[in-house]
Amino acid sequence: MLNVQIVDDEPIIRLGLQRLIDWEEMGFEITCxxxxxxxxxEQLETERVDLIITDIEMPIMNGLDFIKEVREKDKNIEIVILTAYEDFEYAKTAIRCGITQYILKPIEEKAVMQLLMQIRQDIEEKSVRKHRLI
Structure with a gap:
């Protein structure tokens, strides 16, 4: 199983993501x-995650600042941003920070499932390449 962290200030989005997808069937587990x-x-200090799904606009620390901090510590975590903004300046900034993909709200189950399948495949391929180098 690949570990997932969901980061969003909207409770309905967090709950919706948890219930929208059969995470286990897709090969993922929400760990934080x-x-x-x-x-x-703070959670990443004790939890190992393979995928982060994060909003951009949040109080205290926004998603872009969060992504920058994550990238300073770990370049291998896959990161997907959730946004209600179709402003591609956000997307361009996030891409420069090394995100994997972004999803526009409202979230569509089919699109998220396709994205998760692609991310799982990418992670597995990276793992195979890494083991070949060892």
Whole structure:
């Protein structure tokens, strides 16, 4: 199983993501959930995650600052941003920070499932390549 962290200040989004997808069937497990980037960083001190799904606009520490902090510590975590903004300046900034993909709200189950399948495949391929080098 690949470990997932969900970071969003909206309780309905956090709950919706948990219930929308059959995470286990997709090969993922939600291991931590945070309301903002600061709380998410604290969780990452004790939790190992393979995928972060984060909002951009959040109080205390926004998603872009959170992503920058994550990237300073770990370049291998897959990161997907959730946003209600179709402003591609956000997307361009996030891409420069090394995100994997972004999803526009409202979230569509089919799109998220396709994205998760692709991310799982990418992680597995990276793992195979890494083991070949060892």
């Amino acid at each position: 959930i945070a309301q903002n980037g600061k709380q998410a960083l």
